Amino acid sequence: MDFESDIVLETELVPSTKESVEQWKWRGYPQNLFGNWVADRVARCKMVENCSRDPREKCRIYYVDILESGKFKSAKDTDPSIEVDESAIGQLWDQLQTEPPGLRLRVLLVDNMKHPVLQMLGTRYNIEPCFFTSSLNWIPSRYQEEVVKKKGDHITVTLLFVRTAPWDKPVMSSQNKHISCGEKAIDTQESLRLRSVCSPAEKYLLEDLLALHMIRSSDPSGSTIISYHPSAQWNRTTAERLKNLVQKVGESVYWQKIFEQSKDPSLVFLAILWYALYAWDESLDHLYTHMNWLEINGLSTNDNNLTTELHTIQARLLHYASLLEDFRKSVTFVRNTPNPVLESSKFTDHARRDTNRVMRKECDNLLSEIDRLGFQLTNITDLAKATVNFVDSRRMQDLTIATVRDSAAMKQISYLTMIFLPASFVAAVFGMNVKEITDDATETLSHYALVSIVFTVLTAWLVVTFQSHSPFHDAGSGFWRRLAWPFSYIIKHTGLRRLLGSQPSGLP
Numbered sequence: 001m002d003f004e005s006d007i008v009l010e011t012e013l014v015p016s017t018k019e020s021v022e023q024w025k026w027r028g029y030p031q032n033l034f035g036n037w038v039a040d041r042v043a044r045c046k047m048v049e050n051c052s053r054d055p056r057e058k059c060r061i062y063y064v065d066i067l068e069s070g071k072f073k074s075a076k077d078t079d080p081s082i083e084v085d086e087s088a089i090g091q092l093w094d095q096l097q098t099e100p101p102g103l104r105l106r107v108l109l110v111d112n113m114k115h116p117v118l119q120m121l122g123t124r125y126n127i128e129p130c131f132f133t134s135s136l137n138w139i140p141s142r143y144q145e146e147v148v149k150k151k152g153d154h155i156t157v158t159l160l161f162v163r164t165a166p167w168d169k170p171v172m173s174s175q176n177k178h179i180s181c182g183e184k185a186i187d188t189q190e191s192l193r194l195r196s197v198c199s200p201a202e203k204y205l206l207e208d209l210l211a212l213h214m215i216r217s218s219d220p221s222g223s224t225i226i227s228y229h230p231s232a233q234w235n236r237t238t239a240e241r242l243k244n245l246v247q248k249v250g251e252s253v254y255w256q257k258i259f260e261q262s263k264d265p266s267l268v269f270l271a272i273l274w275y276a277l278y279a280w281d282e283s284l285d286h287l288y289t290h291m292n293w294l295e296i297n298g299l300s301t302n303d304n305n306l307t308t309e310l311h312t313i314q315a316r317l318l319h320y321a322s323l324l325e326d327f328r329k330s331v332t333f334v335r336n337t338p339n340p341v342l343e344s345s346k347f348t349d350h351a352r353r354d355t356n357r358v359m360r361k362e363c364d365n366l367l368s369e370i371d372r373l374g375f376q377l378t379n380i381t382d383l384a385k386a387t388v389n390f391v392d393s394r395r396m397q398d399l400t401i402a403t404v405r406d407s408a409a410m411k412q413i414s415y416l417t418m419i420f421l422p423a424s425f426v427a428a429v430f431g432m433n434v435k436e437i438t439d440d441a442t443e444t445l446s447h448y449a450l451v452s453i454v455f456t457v458l459t460a461w462l463v464v465t466f467q468s469h470s471p472f473h474d475a476g477s478g479f480w481r482r483l484a485w486p487f488s489y490i491i492k493h494t495g496l497r498r499l500l501g502s503q504p505s506g507l508p
Helices: 018-023 039-044 090-097 115-124 130-136 169-175 239-251 253-261 266-300 304-335 349-430 445-465 479-483 485-494 496-502
Strands: 060-067 103-111 141-148 152-166 192-194 203-217 224-229
Touching: 060 239, 090 115, 103 115, 103 239, 130 141, 130 152, 130 203, 130 224, 141 304, 152 266, 152 304, 192 266, 192 304, 203 266, 224 239, 224 266, 239 253, 239 266, 253 266, 253 349, 266 304, 266 349, 304 349, 445 479, 445 485, 479 485
Parallel strands: 103 224
Antiparallel strands: 060 103, 141 152, 152 203, 192 203, 203 224
16 A cells, blocks of 8 residues: 555556566555554654655665675766656666675665655565654664574664754755744754854854665675665755765775775675764864854853853753764664674684674774764863853843942932931921920820821731731741731740640649
8 A cells, every 4th residue: 555645656556467566566565564554653653744745856866886895886887876757666666676796785875765765665675664764754763673693684773963064044044944033942953053164155063864774684785775865955965975975985995905804794884974973073173163253252242142152052062962972872783783694604703703803993993983072072062161151150240230330329319318317307297287396286296106106017017917928927828827927926936835735624
């Protein structure tokens, strides 16, 4: 069955011959190979929804072939990329069935993954749908499956890393369109603009994806690496770009000696992971330059936007640390997951030991570089914290100076009030309409004092009553208990409560 496919083909008619059934069996992926992946589960994981549906985007498959000798086929000897023709989709299935002889490994790199291409690759190489769901949804993962002793297995590594790219405002606006203008929350996955990088064009840091699935098999020409690449509109690493980088690995004297020394195709898988490390290295270098620029400008100016940017970078640095840790775990996973084919008769004991030694050595080299990047990221994080603390402390100092200035002004007003207060008091006393001062008055000074004291006590009583927190009553007391606060306060502080509690309840 075809889950939510927008492509309507004549081939979806029920085939009438055995050859037709074999040719179009991929249409039932993934349920034909993995029965628990029913239509509802496929819909919820968005495996089909996240496939490229734009007819203007052409799905292309690039490939790199590694010969049994360990040498890479040169670019001029390699056939051009396969451009998927959706009107003749069956031709791609026929091409995938072809296994050129004399190959140790074939690397397939897919741009703009279409749903039929996903079904074909999954059926042809018996790929667990979790690889496509984690890749299409950008979910870091690493696992081993289909393990058959001495025969082979499948391993998957999906990791996110940070890469530097030239600043392109229209592209960045389209990538961040899910962030509303009024939203104040920090999006750690949003691209980070580096205005301080000295180059012909401004740079920015973006999250990129490296999604690899490897089939390790003892069959001739059976080992394959499949690399998924997001749509080109997101300006991520394209299949053509990674294909050229893999081709350059074959031109390296260092790696060529390793491939000639060991026949384990896992070493090519490990070599591709170095691309993420180089991207991390360049990104952290630019980020450190940007942090120094922010520190200098933060010390010399009082720009609130710089403070906001520093807090934003702090949040992203924590996210980058988690991505770098995922990278380290992925390399450790590859190191601790040896190829089951090494136990077969194709490898002698000496070749097996050499291969394991080389694999551990190269993984340790990569892990040591990741640790170096981890220290560098920690230094940048500490610099960001120190800069933020300094800028915040300087702002607090400015607020303190302003508060002291206001306090001085209020003190001057208080002095003026103190000068006129005695005169105001005397004027109020001589202006009172009482018999002691005015002969024809009807009230006395004692009445004035009595009424004043009563209203003062009543006002204080009500003020304490309407306060939810006060030393005169217990916290959380109700209104009526607070209204009786004078009595409870006297009983509590005079020991009357203990005295009343110690009296006998009845006569002897």
